[in-house]
Amino acid sequence: MANFSGAIKLTDLNDFIAPSQACTVALNGSKLETNIQDGEVLLHKRAEVPGFSQTLPSGPNGSVKVTLHDCLACSGCVTSAETVLLEHQSTEELSERLADPSISVIVSVSPQSLASLSVELGKTIEATFKKLSGFLRSLGVLYVLDTVDSRDLSLLETASEFVARYRAQHGQNGSGKPPAKRHGQLLQLASACPGWVCYAEKTHGDYILPYISTAKSPQAVIGSIVKGPLCKRLGIQPGKVYHCTIMPCYDKKLEASREDFTTPGEQVPETDCVLTTEEVLQLASQKGIDLALLPEDHLDNVLHSAEEKRLYGWPGGSGGYLQFVMRVAAQELFGHSLPPGSLPMRTLRNADFQETVLEIDGREVLRFAQAYGFRNIQTVMRQVKQNTCRYHYVEIMACPSGCLNGGGQIKPHGDQAVGELLHALDKQYHDVPMRTPSSNPMVDVLYRDWVGGFPYSEAAQSLLHTQYHNRGQTSKPAQAIARDW
Ligand code: SF4
Missing domain, CATH: 3.40.950.10 (Fe-only Hydrogenase (Larger Subunit); Chain L, domain 3)
Known part of the structure; x- marks a missing residue:
């Protein structure tokens, strides 16, 4: 089995697993050819270019062998086409919007990201959210939400x-x-x-x-809520709100770019930017902030009634x-x-x-x-x-x-095992009160005041459901693929 630790970041999984399709992927400047044999991906080194220093372990005929389990285990994989999209969703982009006084920035945080940050900080998930909320507001974020309701x-x-x-x-x-x-x-x-x-x-x-x-998905739903009823309540045009989510994977950036997730009529993206958990930690570090040392601030209650905002799990x-x-x-x-x-x-x-x-x-x-x-x-x-x-x-x-x-x-x-980290993440993630979605009072409010219907009613289907597109295998240039999303 090849050891790709460090220097190689494998790219779009779909290209790897397309049956019988030979494809080319760019890995740190080197080009590799791929093809499929019995559920395994064989990567053939095709051309060296300056700057590529990885020595690829060789199999028979000089091929490099990666099992599907290895190469498909990384959700951070991106194609060069998708990079076009990802460049527009970064900490730099967020900072630019924060510096623009005509834009209101709202951030929504996923519970998986909170679990990861709380393990990193060595704090409870609630304390972590309070510190993170204070940090983001100190940068100029208007409200920090979570994705429990969505x-x-x-x-x-x-x-x-x-x-x-x-x-x-x-x-x-x-x-x-x-x-x-x-x-x-x-x-x-x-x-x-x-x-x-x-x-x-x-x-x-x-x-x-x-x-x-x-x-x-929860991200798509919170995007619809932020650019829909929340903008309405705040009296701000959806185009003047920059909605950023904090998510556990890069794939969520691609989801945010789907043409299906724009405001009805105006075609404004419901989620403008996705930062991964790790990028948020980098943002704090860029600002010279140690999140663990920050005081616990209040949690924003903008979607809720006067009751104190709490995190609930499932x-x-x-x-x-x-x-x-x-x-x-x-x-x-x-x-x-x-x-x-x-x-x-x-x-x-x-x-x-x-x-x-x-x-x-x-x-x-x-x-x-x-x-x-x-x-x-x-x-x-x-x-x-x-x-x-x-x-x-x-x-x-x-x-x-x-x-x-x-x-x-x-x-x-360091030498922390992945299994050990996952165990800690799972413990933190579930270390909040459990509540069935149907007993969340905010759900009733949203169905009544925003959706105007019950779950899977016609009104709910138009606001809370989406559609899919057969995109087929493609060799389109990067910009064209980006538009497909
Ligand atoms: S939503 Fe993201 S983090 Fe979750 S399984 Fe999919 S790719 Fe992985």
Whole structure:
């Protein structure tokens, strides 16, 4: 197995795993050719250019061998085309907007990023958020929000969509869209991970896209809230608000650039900039600030009532989609209440591929899986194509170990093992009060005052759902690919 530590950053995964497609990727100035053999990627060194100093370990015929598990494990991968987009989402860009008095900057922070920062600072997640809020406001940020409410909306929409599709499939007063199904059985795939969605759009196209939930991700939902009801309440034009999110991966920058995530009519991006967790730490360092030493400031309560703002969690480091959809489906479809706490999961091929089954009166009624990392995604794709997939719902995430292990998270220090860091992240992430999305009072307010409808209603579908595009394999120039996003 090749050891690529340090100097090589592998690029867009989709290019690597395109069946039978030889492609060229740029790695630190050197060009490599790729092709696929039995689920492995062979990288062939093609041309040396000045500045490339990595010595590539050689396999037979001078090839360099990387297993899919190795190269697809990095969600920080970007193509040269995608770099065009990423340059516009940086700490420098944020600083420029902060210096512009005509622009109001609002920042939304993901719970995975807070977990990573809190482990780094050695503080609780709540204390970390308070320090970070104070730091960002000291730079001129107007409000610092979190993505708990938007995650809850995303979970509710995903679960309601599943129930509607299941009912439509089984002729139970279904008002949902025609269900995506194979073998006469419903299949819904998670939609919150842009790494996975990008791969599905470019590599599997129309065959797989109908299976993907149309519910927007938490980032997309908070973008809609900020540029919609929040701008309205603040009396600021959406174009005068610069919305920046802090996320665990670079793929979220690409998601923010999708043409689907712009304000209705005005076509203003709902999220203008995404910074990774690590970039936020760099921003503090650029400003000469040690976040750990800052006092704890207040949390902004702009979306909430007078009650003190608190962080609430839900089981599952990648948002907890499987956990929530299974609970809602069990209750709504079968009148079956699942006990509180995390659902029992059975490990399949590896720790990143697990399943849970709901049996009622000895009969299996639902089978859900979570498949993290491209090795396991490939397995699910193969099952769907061969009509052997037995799952009703699959929580698919591009990163092995899910979002807590995103490519933009703060890396282990020294000889700290990745597993040890992930354990600490998981502990911090879940070290807040747990609350079901449906008992979040802000969710009721948003459905009533903004959406004007209930979960998966027509109004909710127009505001909280999206669509996908078959982008096919492409050899378009960088700017053209950037426009596709
Ligand atoms: S699994 Fe999570 S962190 Fe990784 S690419 Fe997907 S959304 Fe980003």
